[in-house]
Amino acid sequence: MFRYILKRIIILIPTLLATSLLIFWAMDLAGGDPVDQILPENATFEQKAALREEMGLNDPFFIRYFRYIGGILKGDMGESYITHRDVFQTFMGRLHMTLLLGGSALIFACIISIPLGIYTALHQNTWKDTAAMIVALFGVSMPNFWLGLMLILLFSLKLGWLPSGGTGGFKYLILPAVTVGLGLAALLTRTTRSAMLDVLRQDYMTTAKAKGASRNRVIYNHGLRNAIIPIITAIGMQFSYVMTGSALAETVFGWPGIGRLVVDSINKRDTPMVTGSIILCCVLMAVINLAVDIIYAFCDPRIKAQYSGKG
Amino acid sequence: MENVLEVKDLVVRFDTDDGIVRAINGISFSIGKERTLGLVGETGAGKTTTALSILNLVPDPPGVISNGSIILDGKEILEMSEKELEHMRGNDVAMIFQDPMTALNPVMTVGDQIAESVMLHEKISKEDAMTRAKEMLEMVGISGSRATDYPHQLSGGMKQRVVIAIALACHPSLLIADEPTTALDVTIQAQVLALIKELIDKNQMSMLMITHDLGVVAEVCDDVAVMYAGRIVEIGTADEVFNHTLHPYTEGLFDSLPNLRQRGEDLVPIKGLMPDPMHLPEGCSFNPRCPYATEECQKKLPELKLVNGTHYVACGRYAEPQFRIRRNPDGK
Amino acid sequence: MKLFNKKKSDGTEMIGRSMGQETWRRLKKNKGAMMGIAFLILLFIGTALASIFYDYDKDIIGMTRDRFMAPSWQHLFGTDNMGRDIFARVIYGAKYSLFISFGSTLIGLIVGLFLGAAAGYYGGLVDNIIMRLTDIFYSIPYIMIAVVVVSILGTSMSSLLFAMALGTFCNFARIGRASVMTVRDMEFVEAGRAIGLPTWKIILKHILPNCLSAIIVQTTLKVGSNIISASSLSFLGVGITPPTPEWGAMLSDGRSYIRSSGWMCLFPGLAIMLTVLALNLLGDGLRDAMDPKLKR
Numbered sequence: 037m038f039r040y041i042l043k044r045i046i047i048l049i050p051t052l053l054a055t056s057l058l059i060f061w062a063m064d065l066a067g068g069d070p071v072d073q074i075l076p077e078n079a080t081f082e083q084k085a086a087l088r089e090e091m092g093l094n095d096p097f098f099i100r101y102f103r104y105i106g107g108i109l110k111g112d113m114g115e116s117y118i119t120h121r122d123v124f125q126t127f128m129g130r131l132h133m134t135l136l137l138g139g140s141a142l143i144f145a146c147i148i149s150i151p152l153g154i155y156t157a158l159h160q161n162t163w164k165d166t167a168a169m170i171v172a173l174f175g176v177s178m179p180n181f182w183l184g185l186m187l188i189l190l191f192s193l194k195l196g197w198l199p200s201g202g203t204g205g206f207k208y209l210i211l212p213a214v215t216v217g218l219g220l221a222a223l224l225t226r227t228t229r230s231a232m233l234d235v236l237r238q239d240y241m242t243t244a245k246a247k248g249a250s251r252n253r254v255i256y257n258h259g260l261r262n263a264i265i266p267i268i269t270a271i272g273m274q275f276s277y278v279m280t281g282s283a284l285a286e287t288v289f290g291w292p293g294i295g296r297l298v299v300d301s302i303n304k305r306d307t308p309m310v311t312g313s314i315i316l317c318c319v320l321m322a323v324i325n326l327a328v329d330i331i332y333a334f335c336d337p338r339i340k341a342q343y344s345g346k347g
Numbered sequence: 348m349e350n351v352l353e354v355k356d357l358v359v360r361f362d363t364d365d366g367i368v369r370a371i372n373g374i375s376f377s378i379g380k381e382r383t384l385g386l387v388g389e390t391g392a393g394k395t396t397t398a399l400s401i402l403n404l405v406p407d408p409p410g411v412i413s414n415g416s417i418i419l420d421g422k423e424i425l426e427m428s429e430k431e432l433e434h435m436r437g438n439d440v441a442m443i444f445q446d447p448m449t450a451l452n453p454v455m456t457v458g459d460q461i462a463e464s465v466m467l468h469e470k471i472s473k474e475d476a477m478t479r480a481k482e483m484l485e486m487v488g489i490s491g492s493r494a495t496d497y498p499h500q501l502s503g504g505m506k507q508r509v510v511i512a513i514a515l516a517c518h519p520s521l522l523i524a525d526e527p528t529t530a531l532d533v534t535i536q537a538q539v540l541a542l543i544k545e546l547i548d549k550n551q552m553s554m555l556m557i558t559h560d561l562g563v564v565a566e567v568c569d570d571v572a573v574m575y576a577g578r579i580v581e582i583g584t585a586d587e588v589f590n591h592t593l594h595p596y597t598e599g600l601f602d603s604l605p606n607l608r609q610r611g612e613d614l615v616p617i618k619g620l621m622p623d624p625m626h627l628p629e630g631c632s633f634n635p636r637c638p639y640a641t642e643e644c645q646k647k648l649p650e651l652k653l654v655n656g657t658h659y660v661a662c663g664r665y666a667e668p669q670f671r672i673r674r675n676p677d678g679k
Numbered sequence: 680m681k682l683f684n685k686k687k688s689d690g691t692e693m694i695g696r697s698m699g700q701e702t703w704r705r706l707k708k709n710k711g712a713m714m715g716i717a718f719l720i721l722l723f724i725g726t727a728l729a730s731i732f733y734d735y736d737k738d739i740i741g742m743t744r745d746r747f748m749a750p751s752w753q754h755l756f757g758t759d760n761m762g763r764d765i766f767a768r769v770i771y772g773a774k775y776s777l778f779i780s781f782g783s784t785l786i787g788l789i790v791g792l793f794l795g796a797a798a799g800y801y802g803g804l805v806d807n808i809i810m811r812l813t814d815i816f817y818s819i820p821y822i823m824i825a826v827v828v829v830s831i832l833g834t835s836m837s838s839l840l841f842a843m844a845l846g847t848f849c850n851f852a853r854i855g856r857a858s859v860m861t862v863r864d865m866e867f868v869e870a871g872r873a874i875g876l877p878t879w880k881i882i883l884k885h886i887l888p889n890c891l892s893a894i895i896v897q898t899t900l901k902v903g904s905n906i907i908s909a910s911s912l913s914f915l916g917v918g919i920t921p922p923t924p925e926w927g928a929m930l931s932d933g934r935s936y937i938r939s940s941g942w943m944c945l946f947p948g949l950a951i952m953l954t955v956l957a958l959n960l961l962g963d964g965l966r967d968a969m970d971p972k973l974k975r
Contacts, residue, residue: 055815059827066831173963177956179907181914182930182948189941239449245404246444247464247513248437251429261454276820283822284911288934295822299915302826310830314823321818337454337497 040333044326055318060101063311074117113312118304123312127294134293137285138278140209141216148221150267153228158255160233175222180281184215184288201290212289216281220274227270231263265336272328275321350377351521351553357415359396359405366625370396372577383547383554385568387561391621393577394557398523402436438468441514445526447506451498457509458494464516483512487542504535515546522547522554528563540566561604565589573597576622576632579651583658591675593660595637598674631663639664639672705968712964715957722954726773749942756946760936765943769950772924780905783840784898787847795855796882799863810856813849821846821908829917839918843905854897858890892969896962903958910951926951
């Protein structure tokens with residue numbers, strides 16, 4: 037198992053290098069002249085040239101890239117052109133807000149979707165199943181930022197139960213988390229249902245019944261243990277959805293997370309902030325994906341055995 | 348003679364979107380104590396459905412057991428409560444499935460899967476159940492140390508041995524073996540068959556052996572029932588059915604077998620295909636393929652009639668006293 | 680299981696009908712899919728008529744000067760902060776959402792399938808490079824991709840199209856690769872190679888038809904999710920920007936007035952949801968109709 041994790045981390049490094057190179061190159065194309073943004077408009081040509089030399093902007097592309105990567109390893113990704121605050125610090129200072137929002141949304145989605153998916157699979161083709169599936173289909177068809185707006189309209193403006201934005205206690209988390217979580221719940225309900233239906237058809241379910249196992253035991257001990265594997269895969273694949281959803285919900289609810297940071301920076305043409313945030317987002321996604329794969333390997337003995345040196 | 352199992356007039360159908368599939372259309376048979384009945388027929392004849400009916404495990408929906416009775420040791424299975432059924436399954440009747448590749452749960456160790464069967468029916472600790480599981484593995488010829496293996500780590504033959512170990516873990520009085528060797532290599536087939544036979548004898552069990560392979564029947568069965576399109580067309584002792592064949596379909600099955608001793612001889616396949624169980628032909632289901640069929644056969648469904656001793660046949664032509672099939676010119 | 684063989688009885692009647700006809704026959708029975716098709720056709724006709732018969736700048740903007748009017752018979756969806764009729768804007772704006780989502784899906788489809796097929800067919804290093812690249816684009820949220828593209832190209836229809844295609848191609852690359860891998864070693868492909876067919880002909884004639892149903896289903900669903908993506912990007916200000924009546928941009932406008940004029944947020948979003956719902960219904964229906972084995 038340790039070898040598997042190590043191997044995955046080693047594969048991760050070239051992928052991240054390629055990703056960062058791609059982003060750095062793209063942003064380099066896009067950046068315009070940072071000197072114009074930093075210096076006041078009436079700066080002289082000499083002043084500009086001096087700053088350019090000082091920032092190393094005249095160096096060849098790859099030298100600048102490797103200098104940048106070297107900086108990342110030290111936690112130094114330059115500073116914002118606009119606020120002059122450290123990019124890495126700013127990102128990390130906002131990260132926990134996005135993790136809180138995304139994490140709550142994910143937990144909310146799992147609590148709803150997994151039981152509902154199992155229930156609908158067990159009652160396939162009944163009116164309850166059909167009704168739940170129609171609701172889920174509406175859920176996956178809805179843009180979640182719009183859902184956020186509608187929730188504000190209903191719960192903040194009409195009913196006045198919950199704040200329409202900002203941060204504070206748990207109350208402030210509810211609407212953003214539901215906004216991100218509902219679409220996710222709809223998606224995962226569909227996945228859970230079809231994974232469960234798939235498992236219910238398997239021969240080993242008949243074997244378990246023929247042993248004399250009760251209905252519940254067959255469903256939960258044999259069925260769910262197998263169905264959980266595709267469900268975990270589906271959850272793993274939705275992290276980029278959670279990230280996107282968080283960025284949108286952060287905009288709708290004024291939630292100070294990294295999605296908001298990226299969108300604000302792009303609107304202000306703050307290149308170091310955009311480059312840094314996007315690269316760090318990719319690192320974050322890669323680490324999350326790695327974690328999912330490891331959990332996945334623990335749940336599926338077929339993968340686990342492949343790497344434990346046995347069988 | 349006391350019967351372990353008595354099936355009477357069993358009718359099972361599947362109500363599907365495309366129509367009603369008539370899988371079993373009134374079959375009756377019984378299995379005596381410590382005897383083995385072979386249920387023979389082509390794929391789709393209703394053999395597996397028969398087996399699942401005995402455990403009351405016909406998938407519902409779409410399956411409906413619409414008529415008949417299945418009596419196990421004097422108790423009606425079709426009237427049992429869910430609790431009684433759970434107690435019966437695995438404990439009184441156990442089943443070996445056709446495809447060992449899919450019959451085992453891929454995410455549980457084989458030891459756990461055997462131990463589960465024991466723990467469901469006996470008040471026993473987890474450790475003791477595991478010890479029993481290891482003993483069972485040894486009994487079917489696998490080292491007890493492999494109890495912690497997952498199914499994907501075992502070969503096909505070994506998986507089928509595990510399936511057998513699961514089935515026998517609680518010493519059931521009746522074992523249903525649904526084509527237990529079909530999915531295996533020929534050499535492994537013989538080993539597994541020998542193992543089943545040995546364990547049946549040792550544990551004094553009765554068995555329903557479902558197969559399409561007449562060689563298997565000759566090897567292990569005391570009695571034989573031949574099934575066609577959801578009906579039993581001939582039933583009797585192995586000697587009666589093999590040596591005094593009466594039904595044209597049974598004859599067809601024998602003619603389809605290659606004979607290693609007379610290699611020059613042509614095979615005589617049964618012409619045509621099994622009828623679609625959604626649209627069974629009028630009269631005798633076998634009449635479109637039967638070389639002996641008359642117009643009468645297209646109209647009247649033949650009933651199973653006693654011919655001799657314990658030998659029954661369902662063929663309308665035997666209404667004519669002089670009717671004989673090729674294989675059995677004596678008619679006895 | 681054997682039970683299954685028995686139930687599948689229409690095997691004989693299927694012969695003689697093409698796959699397309701058979702799919703259509705099954706699809707017709709699916710009420711949801713038919714509702715989806717009807718809605719999409721109405722939307723297409725509506726937006727086409729609106730574009731042909733009305734000049735957006737003159738007719739739709741200049742229709743009325745009454746601002747912030749609640750929905751009424753005169754203005755079905757109400758009017759917005761500039762006094763524009765929201766119903767007219769939604770219908771007129773449908774073409775942007777439809778064009779961008781269909782366009783980006785189509786580009787992603789062609790590029791993705793080509794790359795995927797090449798990766799699956801050649802294997803080895805080619806496969807590795809292409810699929811790692813695909814993995815990178817797959818793991819980056821599309822918003823991030825769009826942000827980078829927009830910083831290079833600026834906000835415009837074409838940069839949005841390009842960004843969305845980048846987020847789409849990886850799905851199709853995976854489908855293309857998987858289906859090429861499954862049929863690559865099959866005998867009919869071997870046979871094609873044995874009689875000297877060029878590689879591209881083998882891919883085109885033998886391999887593509889085998890993954891056609893997966894592609895059609897995935898395309899339908901992807902067009903739907905790209906409508907959401909496009910409107911999300913416009914909402915964030917990195918897609919199509921106001922005053923173009925793109926649905927996401929309209930929502931972005933409406934957000935400022937949500938306290939007083941909720942309908943400005945309600946209707947463009949409903950339009951997105953119903954369009955995507957129609958596409959999802961159609962996609963699910965197509966999946967069931969093309970592969971009845973998978974029906975659940």
